[in-house]
Amino acid sequence: MGVVRTTYLIDEQGKEMKKRIAYGIVTFILLAIEVLIALFVHDAFVRPYIGDVLVVVVIYTFVRIFIPERCRLLPLFVFLFAAGVEVLQLFHIVDLLGLGANRFFRVLIGSVFDMKDVLCYAVGCLILGGYEVIRYRKNLQDEDKLENNI
Numbered sequence: 001m002g003v004v005r006t007t008y009l010i011d012e013q014g015k016e017m018k019k020r021i022a023y024g025i026v027t028f029i030l031l032a033i034e035v036l037i038a039l040f041v042h043d044a045f046v047r048p049y050i051g052d053v054l055v056v057v058v059i060y061t062f063v064r065i066f067i068p069e070r071c072r073l074l075p076l077f078v079f080l081f082a083a084g085v086e087v088l089q090l091f092h093i094v095d096l097l098g099l100g101a102n103r104f105f106r107v108l109i110g111s112v113f114d115m116k117d118v119l120c121y122a123v124g125c126l127i128l129g130g131y132e133v134i135r136y137r138k139n140l141q142d143e144d145k146l147e148n149n150i
Contacts, residue, residue: 019068027061030054038107052120053127056082060128072136075128082121089113 034054041047060078067074085093090113092100099105110117 016068020065023061023064023068027058027065030058030061034058048116049120052117053124056121056124057128060125072132075125075132078128079121079125082125083118085109086113086117086121 034051037047037051037054041051056075056078059082060074063074063078071077089110092111094100094106094109094111097105097109099109100111
């Protein structure tokens with residue numbers, strides 16, 4: 001019985017590491033897309049809307065590198081974080097931190113509050129919430145299959 005349990009734990013650790021690597025790759029790719037959008041796309045839709053939807057996905061996948069399982073409420077936490085940063089823009093947080101002259105930080109943190117950004121964050125987090133529901137259901141099915149095989 002101990003050998004089966006040890007083998008199961010090693011298998012689970014391997015799966016978790018694969019998930020961490022996958023989330024790392026996805027984070028890198030999405031971050032590259034975000035940078036390309038910021039540098040080269042100057043339109044009225046992709047940069048302001050798709051970019052804001054993607055930014056919460058980047059944050060989500062980055063956190064999932066460190067917490068690949070559990071925390072089904074992560075999309076909510078990501079939304080609260082993103083909305084909080086947006087609200088801080090009302091108070092000119094970049095200038096208060098003394099980073100206003102640095103273009104990188106003005107772009108990274110943002111300098112102008114816009115309610116549309118918060119709505120885009122919400123859309124991105126709703127998509128992530130749907131992903132979490134699908135992931136949770138798949139995990140339940142996998143656990144049922146495992147129990148039936150033992």
